[in-house]
Amino acid sequence: MDFSTFLQQLVNGISLGSMYALIAIGYTMVYGTLRLINFAHGDIMMVGAFFVYLASSMGLPFPLAVLAGITGSVLVGIMTDKIAYKPLREAPKISLLITAIGISFFLENLFNVLFGGVPKAFPAPEYLTTSFKLGEVILPLMVIVIPIVTVLILGGVLWVLYKTKYGMAIRALAFDIPTVKLMGVNADYIISIVFGLGSALAAVGGIFYAISYPSIDPLMGIIVGLKAFAAAVLGGIGSVTGAVLGGFILGFTEIFVVAMFPDLGGYKDAFAFFFLIFVLLLRPTGIMGEDLDRGRF
Amino acid sequence: MNKTLSLVAAAALMSTMAMAKEVKIGVVLPLTGPIAAFGQTSKGGLDIAYAQNKTLKNGDTVKIIVLDDRGDKAEAATAVKRLINKDGVSVILGEVASSISMAMAPVADKAKTPMITHASTNPRVTKGKKYVTRACFIDPFQGAVMAKYAIDNGMKTAVVVTDAKQDYSVGLSKAFKKAYEAAGGKIVKTVLLSSGDKDFNAQVSTIKQEKPGIIAFTGYYPEAALMVKQARAMGIETPFIGADGVGFPELVSIGGKAAEGFMYTDHFNEAAASTPEAKAYVDAFHKAYNKPADSMGALAADGYGMILAAMNACIDEGKGSDDKECINTHLRGTKGYKGITGEITINEGGDAVKSAVVNAVKDGKFAYKTTVNP
Numbered sequence: 001m002d003f004s005t006f007l008q009q010l011v012n013g014i015s016l017g018s019m020y021a022l023i024a025i026g027y028t029m030v031y032g033t034l035r036l037i038n039f040a041h042g043d044i045m046m047v048g049a050f051f052v053y054l055a056s057s058m059g060l061p062f063p064l065a066v067l068a069g070i071t072g073s074v075l076v077g078i079m080t081d082k083i084a085y086k087p088l089r090e091a092p093k094i095s096l097l098i099t100a101i102g103i104s105f106f107l108e109n110l111f112n113v114l115f116g117g118v119p120k121a122f123p124a125p126e127y128l129t130t131s132f133k134l135g136e137v138i139l140p141l142m143v144i145v146i147p148i149v150t151v152l153i154l155g156g157v158l159w160v161l162y163k164t165k166y167g168m169a170i171r172a173l174a175f176d177i178p179t180v181k182l183m184g185v186n187a188d189y190i191i192s193i194v195f196g197l198g199s200a201l202a203a204v205g206g207i208f209y210a211i212s213y214p215s216i217d218p219l220m221g222i223i224v225g226l227k228a229f230a231a232a233v234l235g236g237i238g239s240v241t242g243a244v245l246g247g248f249i250l251g252f253t254e255i256f257v258v259a260m261f262p263d264l265g266g267y268k269d270a271f272a273f274f275f276l277i278f279v280l281l282l283r284p285t286g287i288m289g290e291d292l293d294r295g296r297f
Numbered sequence: 298m299n300k301t302l303s304l305v306a307a308a309a310l311m312s313t314m315a316m317a318k319e320v321k322i323g324v325v326l327p328l329t330g331p332i333a334a335f336g337q338t339s340k341g342g343l344d345i346a347y348a349q350n351k352t353l354k355n356g357d358t359v360k361i362i363v364l365d366d367r368g369d370k371a372e373a374a375t376a377v378k379r380l381i382n383k384d385g386v387s388v389i390l391g392e393v394a395s396s397i398s399m400a401m402a403p404v405a406d407k408a409k410t411p412m413i414t415h416a417s418t419n420p421r422v423t424k425g426k427k428y429v430t431r432a433c434f435i436d437p438f439q440g441a442v443m444a445k446y447a448i449d450n451g452m453k454t455a456v457v458v459t460d461a462k463q464d465y466s467v468g469l470s471k472a473f474k475k476a477y478e479a480a481g482g483k484i485v486k487t488v489l490l491s492s493g494d495k496d497f498n499a500q501v502s503t504i505k506q507e508k509p510g511i512i513a514f515t516g517y518y519p520e521a522a523l524m525v526k527q528a529r530a531m532g533i534e535t536p537f538i539g540a541d542g543v544g545f546p547e548l549v550s551i552g553g554k555a556a557e558g559f560m561y562t563d564h565f566n567e568a569a570a571s572t573p574e575a576k577a578y579v580d581a582f583h584k585a586y587n588k589p590a591d592s593m594g595a596l597a598a599d600g601y602g603m604i605l606a607a608m609n610a611c612i613d614e615g616k617g618s619d620d621k622e623c624i625n626t627h628l629r630g631t632k633g634y635k636g637i638t639g640e641i642t643i644n645e646g647g648d649a650v651k652s653a654v655v656n657a658v659k660d661g662k663f664a665y666k667t668t669v670n671p
Contacts, residue, residue, distance in 0.1 A: 008505075112329045119519050213496065217331065262489065265488055
């Protein structure tokens, strides 16, 4: 591998890593609050991308379509909470987990019925898919935009969590829901906010994913969702900064497995998950994870 | 002698006509999931062929039962079991992906139910199976056509891109490499990917470094479309050549301008349709869907046509149209069947011997380049 190829692979790593990081933030936020691994997260991502596709095929300009996509996903997220998760607040966590898997299947199949299973071309506008040339290295615009968006969102989420009243309520919920209710906080309302926020993050992730890889299908959220989940676990699930870190580590691992061993490139997922197992053996709570019983971000 | 025979035949015909029955064909296709385009296009062609002809010589009617396997091997194997045991079908048509057909074949073989795959090109699909036939050519032939076309056009060094998850791609890569090296070409690198992935920047960067004359892509269209897009964005001008797994409209709709010039071997191009049967099919297809006839649909129609021909041959022999042994014997013994995708003859291994076409994307359409005979 010559130097410019190495630099290119570095760029590729940042590109893929920031993608995973962006999606993992949403995963980890919902987990941090509700101790729910929201397996439908990847599917909300898909829903976001499809809403944008739908809105722009109805003639809406791209920025408005993005807005419609995020709004639609937030509504879907809040609705899933109200319909599927709320009745199970007092139930064992495992019931909630199974329900999340059910929601995931439901969304996948619903969109399969509505849009068919054939991949569709995502209408990414040309001004977002351009790339710059730095010597031999090609730098797609998205490689610059996505990390910036990730950092902005990371900052935004941290700000909401630590500087606002809602954030305080969310953090309190992460510790103990019944006590928070006794304090007069409308827990259901706050949980709705968490789901709304989580879904908005998923939608943003899904839209950026679709801009970078402009082929969308109802099952597109499964693998990315799994990878983002792995990233969140790797970083220490529940920790927002950990999720970003995990995302980058996962992205770089995948890119460099392919770069170093192109003959094994088809098994890069195996390498990524092997790495995950290895880290978990050394640090069972992930890189940034601390005591599992404490609520934290 | 002859007269009595025909009298007997006529009597037999009349007696069967009096109680014309329904004979069932089970169809297993990926109507949803990652390779749904294969299933949907196959179904489109099958529907045309079915509408054109669903009655046998003796008046028996044919019923097709279509099941969706979502592109899943286990699901497909279960579907075959269900079709045989619950629905009582006499013959199975499907699948497209070789990996999936390979999961179905042992089930059909064990149940002694003839199965014909219209589009699975991996040699192992029919290998050692008594009841499995196919309506398409096999990968060694397709790989050789790819290699020959590349060499003939002066592309003497190649990077091979293999989808490690797909038997189809692994087999095709092997066939391409063998034929390409035998013809004096040099494989400079093999790059692996895995279907379902969307980021191929790492692979593309590796290819860029090698500066090959051609990129032989042996996977399917979803990855082909994204990979060619990422390759062009990375500044790689090297032409791509693929096989029948890439020739789908999504290659163009997703790949956009980057897909221009993407060459691939295929089973059928309507521009090459010359027989009356093929023309009738193409006309009916245009009328029904208002778009060019694709190869998966044409193959599915041929698979269906071969089944009907076999059933009719059984009726000629005085056997029932649902006689599985008889249908299988005639499917495996198909000789010079005038199909939509060309003349089909089945060899002793159950594989079809027929010609291939080479197409290329031009102005967003699949333009016919040439036909290569076996």
